[in-house]
Amino acid sequence: MLKYIFILSVFFVLIFNTNTLFAQSDFDTLDNRVMYTKHTLSDFFGSSTKWAWEMDIVYRRQALGDNEEFWSEPLRFSFRPWIGYQYSKYTRITLNPFGMFYSAPRVPRTQDFTSGSEREYRITLQYYTDQWAEGINFTHRYRLESRWRDIDQQNGPTSFNWRLRYRIRVRTPLNGKSFYDNNVIYNSSYSEMHVEFGRDHGNNIFAQNRSFTGFGIRVWDWARFELGYLHQFNIRGNTRDLDLTRGPMFYIFFDYMSRLQLGR
8 A cells, every 4th residue: 555655646746746836937838749669678798797788769759739649740769879887786887879869849839840850969878876665666867968969960060068867767566576576567657857058058957857657567577568658848948938748658678687686
């Protein structure tokens, strides 16, 4: 019973408190209905090494204006290879030396339709640390991104900036099993803040906040699936318009690093 109370509390903090914060502001809120997916594959280079590799593919779609079909238009596609080092059982550092992003504009309004798509190059460094309490997993992720945007312009990228991201994720087993047992069903919830800085970030320092809650299942000791609800705020560059991004999100994890059996 305490686990279900905890899950509801996390959901309230991550989503409803954020919604209240922005509802009390002077932003013009734009409804951006989306579908997000992410597929991740990771493993160690060998059974006796702390070095690991990872790759992820992100694919997102969105509704066009007032269209209720949130899968009707492209929003983003990206591919990132990573190299990582498992510093200790509960900490890992990973580096993405080359990430390519193909992004369409968000189109909740008619006037947004004329905006062009862009290609972006990123280098990303991130640090993970895990904590456990009575079978519940808390993962903290710190991410630093360098971003070159609109790189296909004749004179090169039109802007460069840095982005700092912090995410806390909570995973709670629900059917009496450990998170690393086959057929475990669990709740996964997280909230992540994005802060922009650097040469071309403009006035938009607090770029977005992303929250997610959903349910997952482990079908083998190295594969998991999650499906849930995404609730995200994106503040536009004019600092007046706010994209309320919401919709289903689906994850696939082929995570051979689960063999570490954290929290056992």
